Amino acid sequence: MIINWMKYRYLYIAFSLLIIIPGLFSLIFYGLKLSIDFTGGSVLTLSDSTIIRQKDMTQLQADEMVGKLQEKDKDLKLVSFETIGPAMGQETTRKTIWAVLLASLLLLIHISHAFKQLKFGVCAILAMLHDSLVLLGIFSLLGHFFNIEIDLLFVTATLTVLSFSVHDTIVVYDRIRELQRHTSNLSMYEMANQAVSETMVRSLNNSLTIIFMLLALVLLGGDTTRYFALALLIGTISGSYSSPFTAVPLLAIWDDLRHHPK
């Protein structure tokens, strides 16, 4: 059964913008709440789960501080102590940007090569940017309203989401590629409809299984990886949405623009 999904192609893009624009505003006005991985500084976690943030501390200063706190509460212990010099923080930021750029470039080459046309690569990368904007925007809002920080693991999560997004898009594109090979008289619009219709159940089922795993990690996986798993979860949901509802409509829109230039 082929559903005319592409009829609402501009609606899907509008829906995406509805999510992205508030996030984008938040990114511009509030920015991201960066952890000491990027800014440098010290964080002490105590056994009663209080977290103390300081500029730059040495072990000696941290021990002294805990010693003073122990005068009030004997059982208090230092559970974890982390300190990062400011130079290291800047380096992390630079490396992150490089990693994202390199990943985008390589994926663009990979997809354009695999599908023999640049537009597939460009649209897949646009869908990928869509997912990273959704993720960054939501975390910017979370950071502003709930003090959730972005750390090195978040970078990992973002890059994973990028690859998941492309992974998912390729499955749908593969169907278009197959249709291109076997039929010659279908327009991109028709092929897009057929491909999305045929891969919808697979996309849903696959996303569901990954979402089950991630939801378990978010709810039960402990504090250290909670926001990491949350970032992956948001990214997975966005990535699953963006394949049939961003990457494929963009292909159809690409053809709209080629054939009916305004």
Add this chain to the structure above:
Amino acid sequence: MRHSRGTLYLIIFICVLSLYLNLPQGINISQKILNKEFHFTVPSFPRDLSFKKGLDLSGGMQVTLLADMEKIEESQRLTALDSVRSVISRRVDLYGVSEASVKTSVTTAQYRLIVELPGIDKPQEALDLIGQTASLTFATPVFATNPASPSAEPQLVNFVPSDLTGNDLAAATVTFETSDRQPAVSLKFKDSGREKFAKLTKEFLGKPVAILLDQSILSAPTVQSEITSGDAIITGKFTIDEAKFLATQLNAGALPVPVKILSQKNISATLGNTSLNQSLIAGGIGLTIVAAFMCLYYGWVGFISVIGLLIYGLITAALYRLIPVTLTLPGVAGFILSVGMAVDSNILIFERYREEIRAGRPSAIALELAFGRAWNSIKDANLATIITGLILFNPLEWSFLNTSGSVRGFALTLVLGILISLFTGIVVTRTLLRAFYKPKHL
């Protein structure tokens, strides 16, 4: 069909091998079969195969040190860095930390050391220990006669530090003796050391002179002749590695490099354990739901793919032990995520199978077609994930990319997971389906 049979045996072999690697080593199995006692000891693997836990799971301290190379000549900086690494490893070993690691990293003119000390409970003490600059001194022997037998030869009782120190040493290198090509270590003294060394060799000719690094004896060669040139050779029955080690340690004294803490991370062991347990429980629950979903939605073929998933888990665990993969929290998350992706190949294939059935093909042919046609998308999609995985893992150690341990741990488990899942999701599931599934309906 023969081809498929062979693959089935291969899969069984891999499963048994993985099972063996995962079992506790050296266990005894006694069994009474037909009134006969059988004793069987599982042969031990020549190496410890327990999982290697990262610092965030085992608890401990990670310190990144910046080596201050200001006073070291450009050309000698790498040698100096290696020497600092060697000296810190030695101190850590003497302090009694097991499984400590000291790694070097050079990024855009910054020379760094990454020290990992599992299970440290006095961080300041450990920091003092690794933070010192190496000190090298030459010490002269002290002889005394035993008061009980005054006629006997004087005995060597102690070494006292002389005024000849690492500051007087220019460099130490590994050389080979001209006579028999034996590895040896050559010392070159600076102008300041030449005279001191000449005096020392003259005074203690034929006697041992100790070289102390951080107050403990590194080597105590016997002076063979008076040396005035400032060039000396320490010989002994060295292997090349021993000679290299000695030269590196001597260089630590010759090229003193002060270190400064760049970043530090302490994690208590209890926190690590709690997080590991939570992640494992979460993973277990997630997996159960996924397995249930596959069985309910796809029926028998779904069940077979769950068996494929179990084999996936078995092989992964065996490889983690074998390589060994250091398990960190992000690594565990990477593994759990890769399980989700492992199921994906199966879903792709089964959906394809249903389509082919709907298109009116007989089920046996539909199954083969589904595997063939789904492969294209599986290949391209997983290649995309492997590309990102490799960027995160940064195997060529490019300095403009990430080198952090936690990110790499995640990338390694993710890439490994994808490679194994391609094998289990396609080869294993396909073979099992051919062998055990007589298709009727899906």
